[in-house]
Amino acid sequence: xxxxxxxxxxxxxxxxxxxxxxxxxxxxxxxxxxxxxxxxxxxxxxxxxxxxxxxxxxxxxxxxxxxxxxxxxxxxxxxxxxxxxxxxxxxxxxxxxxxxxxxxxxxxxxxxxxxxxxxxxxxxxxxxxxxxxxxxxxxxxxxxxxxxxxxxxxxxxxxxxxxxxxxxxxxxxxxxxxxxxxxxxxxxxxxxxxxxxxxxxxxxxxxxxxxxxxxxxxxxxxxxxxxxxxxxxxxxxxxxxxxxxxxxxxxxxxxxxxxxxxxxxxxxxxxxxxxxxxxxxxxxxxxxxxxxxxxxxxxxxxxxxxxxxxxxxxxxxxxxxxxxxxxxxxxxxxxxxxxxxxxxxxxxxxxxxxxxxxxxxxxxxxxxxxxxxxxxxxxxxxxxxxxxxxxxxxxxxxxxxxxxxxxxxxxxxxxxxxxxxxxxxxxxxxxxxxxx
Ligand SMILES: *Cc1c(COP(=O)(O)O)cnc(C)c1O
Numbered sequence: 408x409x410x411x412x413x414x415x416x417x418x419x420x421x422x423x424x425x426x427x428x429x430x431x432x433x434x435x436x437x438x439x440x441x442x443x444x445x446x447x448x449x450x451x452x453x454x455x456x457x458x459x460x461x462x463x464x465x466x467x468x469x470x471x472x473x474x475x476x477x478x479x480x481x482x483x484x485x486x487x488x489x490x491x492x493x494x495x496x497x498x499x500x501x502x503x504x505x506x507x508x509x510x511x512x513x514x515x516x517x518x519x520x521x522x523x524x525x526x527x528x529x530x531x532x533x534x535x536x537x538x539x540x541x542x543x544x545x546x547x548x549x550x551x552x553x554x555x556x557x558x559x560x561x562x563x564x565x566x567x568x569x570x571x572x573x574x575x576x577x578x579x580x581x582x583x584x585x586x587x588x589x590x591x592x593x594x595x596x597x598x599x600x601x602x603x604x605x606x607x608x609x610x611x612x613x614x615x616x617x618x619x620x621x622x623x624x625x626x627x628x629x630x631x632x633x634x635x636x637x638x639x640x641x642x643x644x645x646x647x648x649x650x651x652x653x654x655x656x657x658x659x660x661x662x663x664x665x666x667x668x669x670x671x672x673x674x675x676x677x678x679x680x681x682x683x684x685x686x687x688x689x690x691x692x693x694x695x696x697x698x699x700x701x702x703x704x705x706x707x708x709x710x711x712x713x714x715x716x717x718x719x720x721x722x723x724x725x726x727x728x729x730x731x732x733x734x735x736x737x738x739x740x741x742x743x744x745x746x747x748x749x750x751x752x753x754x755x756x757x758x759x760x761x762x763x764x765x766x767x768x769x770x771x772x773x774x775x776x777x778x779x780x781x782x783x784x785x786x787x788x789x790x791x792x793x794x795x796x797x798x799x800x801x802x803x804x805x806x807x808x809x810x811x812x813x814x815x816x817x818x819x820x821x822x823x824x825x826x827x828x829x830x831x832x833x834x835x836x837x838x839x840x841x842x843x
Contacts, residue, residue: 408422408439408440408441408443408469408470408471408473408628409421409422409439409440409441410422410424410425410437410438410439410440410624411431411437411438411440412431412433412434412435412436412437412438413435413436413437413438413718413719413721413722414431414433414434414435414718415431415433415435416440419440420437421473422470422473422474422624422625423473423528425437425624425625426521426524426525426528426617426623426624426625427525427528427535427615427617428617429605429617429618429619429620429622429623430605430618430622435718436622436716436718436719437624438624438719438722439624439628439666442666442669442670443468443469443471443670444670444671445465445468445469445635445670445671446670446671448464448465448468449461449464449465449635449638449639449670449671449672450671452464452639453639454639454640454642454643456636456639457490458483458487458490458491458632458633458636459480459483459484459487459490460483461632461635461636461639462479462482462483462486462487462520462629462632463476463479463480463483463484465632465635466479466482466483466629466632467479469628469670473528474524474527478527481523481527482520482523482524482527483523485523485526486519486520486522486523486524486552487516487519487520489507489508489509489515490507491503491504491505491507491516491633491636491637492504492507493636493637493640493641493787495641495644496756496758497756498646498785499775499781499782499784499785499786500756500771500785500786500788501637501641501785501786501787501788502758502764502787502788502790503633503637503787503788503789503790504790505633505789505790505791506761506790506791506792506793507793508548509547509548509551509552509814510544510547510548510551510572510815510818511544511792511793511795511796511815511818512544512548512708512791512792512793512796513630513660513789513790513791513792514545514548514621514626515548515551515552516629516630516633517621517625517626517627517629517630517659517663518548518549518552518619518626519552520625520626520629521552521619521623521625521626521629522552522553522556522559522619523552523556524625524629525537525556525559525625526556526557526558526559529557529558529559530557530558533558533615534558534559534560534615535558535559535560535614535615535616535617536559536560536561536562536614536615536616536617536839537549537553537559537560537561537562537616537617537618537619538562538564538601538604538605538616538617538618538619539561539562539563539564539601539618539619539620540563540564540565540594540597540598540600540601540620541563541564541565541570541597542565542566542594542597543707543708544571544572544796544818546563546565546570546571546572546573546587547571547572547573547818549561549563549619550563550573550574550577550585550587553584553585553619554574554577554583554584554585555577555583555584556584559584560579560584560585560586560614560842561584561585561586561619562586562588562839563585563586563587563588564587564588564589564590564597564600564601564835565587565588565589565590565594565597565824566589566590566592566593566594566596566597567589567590567591567592567593569821569822570587570589570821570822570824571818571819571820571821571822572817572818572819572820572822573585573587573822574822575822575823578825579825579842579843580825580842586825586826586838586839586842587822587824587825588824588825588826588827588828588835588838588839589824589826589827589828590827590828590829590830590835591827591828591829591830592829592830593830596830597830599830600830600831600832600835601618601620603832604616604832604835604836605617605618607832607836610836614839620715621657621659621715621716622659622715622716626659627659627662627663627716628663628666630659630660630663631663631664631666631667631670632667634651634663634664634667634668634672634674635667635670635672637651637787638667638672638673638674641785641787644785645785646783646785647782647783647784647785648675648676648780648783648784648785649673649674649675649784649785649787650674650675650676650677650678650736650771650774650780650784650785650786650787651664651674651676651677651678651786651787651789652677652678652680652767652768652770652771652774652786652787652788652789653677653678653679653680653767653789654680654706654708654709654763654764654766654767654789654791655679655680655681655687655709655714656681656684656708656709656710656711656714657711657714657715657716658679658687658714658715658716658717658719658720659715659716660789660791661677661679661720661735662716662719662720662723664677665677665723665734665735668734675784676733676734676735676736677734677735677736678735678736678737678738678767678770678771678774678786679691679735679736679737679738680738680740680766680767680769680770680771681709681737681738681739681740681766681770682702682704682706682709682710682739682740682741682742682745682766683702683704683739683741683742684699684701684702684704684709684710684711684712685737685739686698686699686712687714687717687720687737688737688738688739690720690721690724691731691732691735691736691737692737693728693732696717698712698713699712700712704742704745704762705742705745705746705762705800706742706745706762706763706765706766708763708791708792709763709766736774736778738769738770738773738774740765740766740769740770740773744769745762745765745766745769746762746765746800746804747769748760748765748766748768748769748772749762749765749800749801749804749805750804750805751768751772752765752768753804753805753807759794759801759805759807759809760790760794760801761790761791761792761793761794761796761797761800761801762797762800763791763792764788764789764790764791764792767788767789767790767791768788771786771788793812793815794809795809795810795811795812795815796815797809798811825838825842826838826841
């Protein structure tokens with residue numbers, strides 16, 4: 408698979424180069440130049456298939472010439488000691504649990520694949536450094552996926568405040584390969600520092616720096632595989648149409664679903680489930696996208712005013728606007744409706760939903776009734792966060808104590824950074840250099 412920038416049709420780069428560069432030098436985001444039909448690889452798969460088996464079978468076709476079957480098997484095995492889990496709840500409703508990874512958030516799927524694929528790609532070349540601005544738990548996910556990977560150092564910078572759940576024995580000064588650095592500033596400062604560092608060519612080339620943030624195609628494309636997995640598990644129970652409801656913030660998850668559709672997955676639509684931060688809904692309905700000020704909600708991972716994948720979304724609409732208008736259905740869910748959805752899912756199905764998944768649940772409910780889908784549409788809700796990470800909200804609404812698995816409770820412990828720096832390029836570069 409070749410990639411180009413959303414802003415230009417040339418030059419084209421390989422998957423490996425797109426992963427190791429993350430962003431095209433001409434601006435924009437990397438998108439595939441052509442989409443393959445993968446139906447021959449997944450239409451006849453047995454519904455007992457495991458996730459690593461599915462990844463092993465499809466990745467060599469997707470990344471032909473770059474991941475041979477042997478490498479793909481290694482990547483699948485080393486990335487995925489956790490699996491998605493499709494639960495059929497009702498004739499017209501399933502939940503795809505994507506929260507069984509090390510940090511209890513669906514982002515583990517993309518990050519784990521990226522880390523394992525990078526290690527494989529670097530086998531015959533020099534070392535590389537992955538620099539990421541992280542917030543909240545993205546740091547744990549990053550540390551977990553990259554820790555111990557050969558030839559990779561993972562530098563994570565995070566804004567003032569604490570980071571949790573890191574294991575200091577994995578840090579570079581202690582013989583590991585992880586460098587957490589606290590920046591005396593905001594998350595925006597951290598993102599700016601990542602861009603400045605990558606654009607400081609002499610420094611970036613010395614350490615072979617790329618970024619692992621959500622726009623890296625090595626994170627995004629593999630996410631399409633769990634949509635195929637859900638389809639394989641559900642297909643023999645389908646009587647009518649199939650729709651996925653996706654809690655959407657930066658729109659990576661939704662775009663991964665659109666790629667799965669382009670690969671040939673028979674699907675009738677995607678619900679772009681947003682909270683009050685719903686400006687992209689206007690764009691999807693054919694109007695101009697006008698970013699609105701950020702609103703804080705009880706589903707904070709969806710509090711995004713300009714999605715980082717916006718240009719990718721636009722490229723789908725430029726190609727086939729009429730088709731897209733029948734493929735993506737926007738919905739905007741208030742905090743009150745989110746809490747009601749948590750209560751309803753518990754009462755009706757004994758399901759514990761985190762607020763992000765509850766946005767997707769409420770959006771599906773809304774669309775099924777307003778579009779008269781009832782009775783002939785099966786909706787798969789993507790569950791993006793483990794309920795144990797939202798114990799307070801869920802316990803409040805349902806009156807149920809939420810059990811916390813041991814692996815998730817360990818994530819709550821505060822960690823000390825390797826360095827604390829001012830939000831300046833020289834400070835960051837100095838802190839990195841002093842680790843070697
Ligand atoms: C990141 C995140 C989302 C949003 O996913 P995007 O790909 O950014 O749209 C939804 N739910 C949770 C729990 C998240 O962490």
